[in-house]
Amino acid sequence: MDTSRIKGIQNRQRIVEAADRLFYEQGYNATSFSDIAQVAEIPRGNFYYYFKTKDEILENVIHCRMDGVAGMLEGLESRLDCPRARLLALTDIIAGRGDDITRYGCRFGTLNAELGKRQQALQQKAAGMFDVFRDWMERQFRGMGFTDEARMLAMHLLACIQGTTLLVYTYKDKDFLRYEVARMRQWIGSLNPGETTP
Amino acid sequence: MDTSRIKGIQNRQRIVEAADRLFYEQGYNATSFSDIAQVAEIPRGNFYYYFKTKDEILENVIHCRMDGVAGMLEGLESRLDCPRARLLALTDIIAGRGDDITRYGCRFGTLNAELGKRQQALQQKAAGMFDVFRDWMERQFRGMGFTDEARMLAMHLLACIQGTTLLVYTYKDKDFLRYEVARMRQWIGSLNPGETTP
DNA sequence: GTCTATATATTGATAGAC
């Protein structure tokens, strides 16, 4: 049996998971190879066997996050039949992540914000994390009966979520998360296709 | 005449202005002393005469930005009597900054997002930039007749603005800025104290 | 696949001559 290859895959995964956590908690540029190696418990020198550059790690982290989100959203879809209920369930999940959001902001939003300045190639890939949310929300709005407006409704809701998380994070104010999530829920509950959207 | 002191003040101001621009365009951590010195056209070694640490420069940049915003908002207040019109005028100003927002995001939001991860002491000071907006908006809502709700309305509007700028910045989508600003204007226009706020 | 040693560049920051 080729145990070495299995161990290599485990190590790769360990590195990606460590990087994922550190990029979230410290930011991408503030996280060094040494930091990742230390958390992943991989010797510094051995590191370049798995990843040649930090960008390469980031790409893996992005895909890992996208898969995670997609899985979570698919779970909502299979558990709940009603699109409106699915959107409400998503707001619940966000509200439940209050502690992380207060401390480190949104996993996806803060990365996009950081990369946008000078690493646009990477940031374009990171934008894919938003795509997963936006496309899923758009599908739910379509399921509610919206057609042309569905995409913009999804973008609007995403913007509300991102703005909220940034203020919660900036002001370390978890109450504001609850307040804004309640607002979002009211908005989602009030939406009806055909009427003018508030 | 003490020309040397005047020149010193000029140099200080030049450094702060250069740092302000670079922190916005590249981010705080990605900007080195050398970068600032180069843009400000101050020799690298001569730099530490004016500022001992990068944090010290940042504090000056933050205060510079806060003064700038305060001045801009005071201008709106003196030019327009109606609080609602003032809020609408602010959304106009934001819409007019579409190019910068698309390229570099919000001057204030991106800095808060970056500093929050590991430089919380600095971030707390940077949050003051949000305070200036929030407090001003709260005053306008009070002027419109809102009392207890004024502060949360201000927070909500700030969150909408921040979420919007982040998506515009992430997706390089200036159209979305126009769309969301139109939404905000509609919301501001529809607000009336006493009624349930949408 | 693992690990040590090391190259090289850049960083923030200082000392001290002018």
Next chain:
DNA sequence: GTCTATCAATATATAGAC
């Protein structure tokens, strides 16, 4: 107030023994 020289620390990255 100006500028050169330089420090110590840290960064990404590589070579090569095992």
